[in-house]
Amino acid sequence: MAQVKNNYQFEDMLQKHNLKKTAPRLRVLSMMYSKNTATSQPDLESVMNDIDRVTLYRILNVFEEKGIIHKVFDLNGTANYAVCHSDCQENHHHDEHLHFNCTVCKNVYCLNELNMPRLTLPAGFEAQGFTLYASGLCPKCSKKSAVKVN
Amino acid sequence: MAQVKNNYQFEDMLQKHNLKKTAPRLRVLSMMYSKNTATSQPDLESVMNDIDRVTLYRILNVFEEKGIIHKVFDLNGTANYAVCHSDCQENHHHDEHLHFNCTVCKNVYCLNELNMPRLTLPAGFEAQGFTLYASGLCPKCSKKSAVKVN
DNA sequence: TTATAAATACAATAATGTTGCATTTGTGTT
DNA sequence: AACACAAATGCAACATTATTGTATTTATAA
Ligand SMILES: [Mn+2]
Ligand SMILES: [Mn+2]
Ligand SMILES: [Zn+2]
Ligand SMILES: [Zn+2]
Numbered sequence: 001m002a003q004v005k006n007n008y009q010f011e012d013m014l015q016k017h018n019l020k021k022t023a024p025r026l027r028v029l030s031m032m033y034s035k036n037t038a039t040s041q042p043d044l045e046s047v048m049n050d051i052d053r054v055t056l057y058r059i060l061n062v063f064e065e066k067g068i069i070h071k072v073f074d075l076n077g078t079a080n081y082a083v084c085h086s087d088c089q090e091n092h093h094h095d096e097h098l099h100f101n102c103t104v105c106k107n108v109y110c111l112n113e114l115n116m117p118r119l120t121l122p123a124g125f126e127a128q129g130f131t132l133y134a135s136g137l138c139p140k141c142s143k144k145s146a147v148k149v150n
Numbered sequence: 151m152a153q154v155k156n157n158y159q160f161e162d163m164l165q166k167h168n169l170k171k172t173a174p175r176l177r178v179l180s181m182m183y184s185k186n187t188a189t190s191q192p193d194l195e196s197v198m199n200d201i202d203r204v205t206l207y208r209i210l211n212v213f214e215e216k217g218i219i220h221k222v223f224d225l226n227g228t229a230n231y232a233v234c235h236s237d238c239q240e241n242h243h244h245d246e247h248l249h250f251n252c253t254v255c256k257n258v259y260c261l262n263e264l265n266m267p268r269l270t271l272p273a274g275f276e277a278q279g280f281t282l283y284a285s286g287l288c289p290k291c292s293k294k295s296a297v298k299v300n
Numbered sequence: 301t302t303a304t305a306a307a308t309a310c311a312a313t314a315a316t317g318t319t320g321c322a323t324t325t326g327t328g329t330t
Numbered sequence: 331a332a333c334a335c336a337a338a339t340g341c342a343a344c345a346t347t348a349t350t351g352t353a354t355t356t357a358t359a360a
Contacts, residue, residue, distance in 0.1 A: 020326050020337060041316075052340050057317065059338095075281065077223040079316085100275055109275075117267040119282075124289025125250055125259075131225065131283040139274025170306060170357050191347075202309050207348065209307095229347085 002036040003083065005029075017066040017090075024051045028059050029068075038072055038082035038099075038108035070095045074108050075135055085112045096130055102138035104145075109138060152186040153233065155179075167216040167240075174201045178209050179218075188222055188232035188249075188258035220245045224258050225285055235262045246280055252288035254295075259288060 010029040011021050019025065031047060032039055041060075048056055060081055063069045067088035069081050072095075088094055098111040116130050137145065160179040161171045169175065181197060182189055191210075198206055210231055213219045217240055219231050234245065248261040266280050287295060 022326075022338065024339075045316090053316090054318080054341080055339050073223055073225075073227040075223075077227050077229060079227060098269070098271075100271070100277075103278065111272060111275075113272065114269060117269065119248070119264060119267065119284075121248075121250070121284065122261060122263065124292060125261075125284070126287040126292045127250075127284045128253065128286035129284065131285075133281040133283075134269075134271065134275070134277040134279065135281070136278035137276040142274060142276045172307065172357075174308075195347090203347090204310080204349080205308050 003033050005033050013068065017068065019062065019066070024048070024055055025059055025063075027051070028056070028063070032069060032081065032083050036109070038074075038080035038110065040074070040106075040108075041079040041081070044081065066090055072099050072108060072110075074099075074106070075101045075133060080108045082108070082110050085110065096132075098132045098134060100138065101133060101135045102141055103135055104137060104141035107138060153183050155183050163218065167218065169212065169216070174198070174205055175209055175213075177201070178206070178213070182219060182231065182233050186259070188230035188260065190224070190256070190258075191229040191231070194231065216240055222249050222258060222260075224249075224256070225251045225283060230258045232258070232260050235260065246282075248282045248284055250288065251283060251285045252291055253285055254287060254291035257288060 007026060007030070010026050010033075013029065014021050014025060027048065028044070028051075031044070044060075045053060045056060051059075060069065060071070064071055064081075067084055067090055070084050070088065072080050072082060074080050084095065085097075086094070095110075096116045098114040098116075100109040100111055101107075102109070116132055118130075119127075121127050157176060157180070160176050160183075163179065164171050164175060177198065178194070178201075181194075194210075195203060195206060210219070210221075214221055214231075217234055220234050222230050222232060222245075224230055235247075245260075246266045248264040248266075250259040250261055251257075252259070266282055269277075269280075271277055
């Protein structure tokens with residue numbers, strides 16, 4: 001599930017990316033690594049409400065640049081942020097996996113295990129990247145609705 | 151390419167959906183049907199700048215409800231609106247086609263001809279719908295960049 | 301022509317995101 | 331341990347996108 005990391009590891013991450021070890025950054029890292037879903041910007045903002053909004057945006061931007069997190073818009077156009085699974089690097093992400101948006105709990109899951117189906121596009125179109133979304137019920141919410149029915 | 155329709159046909163469309171035939175609505179229809187790409191909200195707003203912004207939002211919302219247009223977020227999270235290809239009805243869209251977002255001209259193309267590859271999700275996930283995006287060069291922009299190179 | 305519901309225009313407010321700059325802080329060096 | 335400086339934060343201002351409420355206007359049916 002969620003990647004478990006301690007504060008020393010977060011400090012290492014920052015250091016490796018030449019980022020200063022600051023309290024706001026460590027808190028953002030800690031929160032995002034504690035979850036197995038992406039975190040929406042509104043959620044981040046309310047949880048981190050004592051950190052200045054602008055600082056939060058700047059932290060998210062620099063983390064994205066460094067390849068620590070990636071940004072994914074859910075099916076309502078809301079920005080969500082998730083920790084990068086693996087080999088993402090500065091300005092070079094590898095995030096072509098399925099994103100699952102639960103219609104009940106609204107969570108966005110990064111399904112890294114699913115590789116993207118390559119398609120042939122109509123003549124003239126030159127694809128550089130693909131993004132695939134699915135919507136529906138996540139495991140938690142499908143379990144709940146099943147209970148309701150029975 | 152772009153579906154060609156005249157004003158009488160737009161009036162018919164409105165009538166069939168029990169919408170009053172008003173100048174703002176006819177202009178929005180006319181503009182959207184004249185293009186073969188989706189139109190971004192900022193573009194719509196600047197082109198229709200003499201129509202009240204709120205009116206524009208309400209027109210877009212009611213057109214979407216009625217199945218006349220569908221809303222698609224581009225890879226920057228910007229809302230785009232495109233005419234529905236076919237059998238879309240009130241609160242029941244059939245828009246599971248590839249959306250191609252050109253990285254140069256930023257246009258969003260609805261590639262209706264491409265049917266969605268069905269995937270098997272991890273256990274517990276129940277998919278209700280899929281949305282597939284591609285980014286890269288559209289025919290116009292890939293032609294231009296080819297000329298530059300040669 | 302008139303009555304009426306629907307649509308538009310306008311005002312106010314909310315949510316999301318950006319820019320500029322003063323202040324604070326982390327970190328390498330003395 | 332103290333200093334110097336770049337980096338990061340905090341704050342103010344502003345921009346864009348979107349929603350809600352309400353008065354006014356308009357399309358349409360009687
Ligand atoms: Mn992801
Ligand atoms: Mn489409
Ligand atoms: Zn769920
Ligand atoms: Zn293009």
